[in-house]
Amino acid sequence: MIARKVITGTSIVALLTVGLVTVVLDDSDPAQAASSCAAPAGVAAGPAPAGGVAGFDGEQMKNAAAIMKAASDLGLPVAAQLIGVQASIGESTLRVIDFGDGAGPDSRGLFQQRANGAWGSYEDRMDPHISATNFFKALQRVEGWDTLEPTIAIHRAQRNADPNHYTQFRAKATEIVKALGGEAAALVDPSGVCPGEGNQIVGDLAGKWVKALPDAVMTSGYGPRPAPPGTAGGVLANFHYGIDFSTPGQAGTILAITDMKIVKIRNLEGMFGTGVTGQTLDGKLTIGMYHMEAGSLKVKEGDTVAAGTPLGTEGATGNVSGRHLHMEFYAGALPNPMIPINATIDPTPILKEKGIL
Structure with a gap:
């Protein structure tokens, strides 16, 4: 573990790095920080760079x-x-x-x-x-x-x-x-989230934590990998932005991994399929849980649920090659995180620290 302090303006920030997860203990005013993160207005387009961009003339x-x-x-x-x-x-x-x-x-x-x-x-x-x-x-x-x-x-x-x-x-x-x-x-993040928040979690992640799929095994980790056969490629082809779990035999019931507020419901929506996005009650982490069975969701947007609350059934909706739960972690309280727009963090060190992996 590496510990260091960074002084920025009038705030003192202590950084504790464990694996790929950075925990930030910041004594600055969160309201002041949030005020600089308003969704940006459209920007004026300047002249095209000489030689074009991204292969476009x-x-x-x-x-x-x-x-x-x-x-x-x-x-x-x-x-x-x-x-x-x-x-x-x-x-x-x-x-x-x-x-x-x-x-x-x-x-x-x-x-x-x-x-x-x-x-x-x-x-x-x-x-x-x-x-x-x-x-x-x-x-x-x-x-x-x-x-x-x-x-x-x-x-x-x-x-x-x-x-x-x-x-x-x-x-x-x-x-x-x-x-x-x-x-x-x-530095624009088109979702309106502060640029550069990326892989920083502010403070300690407290509360009760449980396994999202109690009888499942982890089938795919976070990081570089080839696109699984039968799935779409594109910007998601060579990197896995979360971790996957699958229950042997019949589909399992997916549980809230910790106390959270449900901020986004997806019903057969694009690559996500059916699933939920929740924020921890302290706003320090946003969790996406996707590819659930269509019609199986048991919660709605705005619900506050306790760790262990059933959310839906393990499924194979969206851009998948088989039945499983895909789980993504994002630092901070994001209303609608999307890859690759928002930076994800590896859930593995957090789940291990909580004793559920």
Whole structure:
């Protein structure tokens, strides 16, 4: 164990590092720290860097800038700008194309919008700013768009045969938005969480802890790994952002691992499938528990549950190759953490310290 103190401004921070987990004991004012973490407004897009970004050329970057401006003109945050660029990469590779495909022969423009009256005239669909504006207006009509997995938000704004189609373009969209946003976007976390909180847990994790699946075995650890056969690749292909447990024989009942408040319910939502996100009652840790059986959830958003409370049934929903529980840990109280946007931490040292692994 390594212990050291860091003095920042008027606060003294003691850092205790155990394995990959950093526990931060901070005497600074948490309210003051939180005030600097408000969800950022949309940033102005500057000129495209010479040579392009992430394999996209000057024309494509100009179109990305038009998308970002359309979001900013509507008063939307960086999260929307990212979603817009992500959607356009998935639809047209950021080019204003004058043709459709087999599923939509009348689709046109950056967002491949159909000639059904919902997206304006042909000229509107071929205009980068107008087509982006119409996309964002549709996005705003999606209830809770800013709390959904981005690919699902895009899918609900304009349907795609595969709701998870856009996931693979998130990393490149992030590179583009940061490149065009310059210093204003360099440290932006599009979920509105403080940049750099990453793998720091503030204070000690107290309270009762239990096994989430009492009779299960851990089947996959945290860290680099090839994508399991039968699962989607993309940005999630080569790293496992949590740990997996599976019960031999029949599916087990998944329990709340500690006292927590349920802040997010997912029902057959993208790569997560069905599951819950909970925050420890002290706000020091956010826990995601996914791939549960559809229709098995026993809790709802806003519920406060004790350690050992049944949450649902082990399942195989979402981006999986078989039945199991996938569990992710995030430092702090996050309302809707998503990989790879938010930095995860390895749950293993914490579970071992609590005597449940």
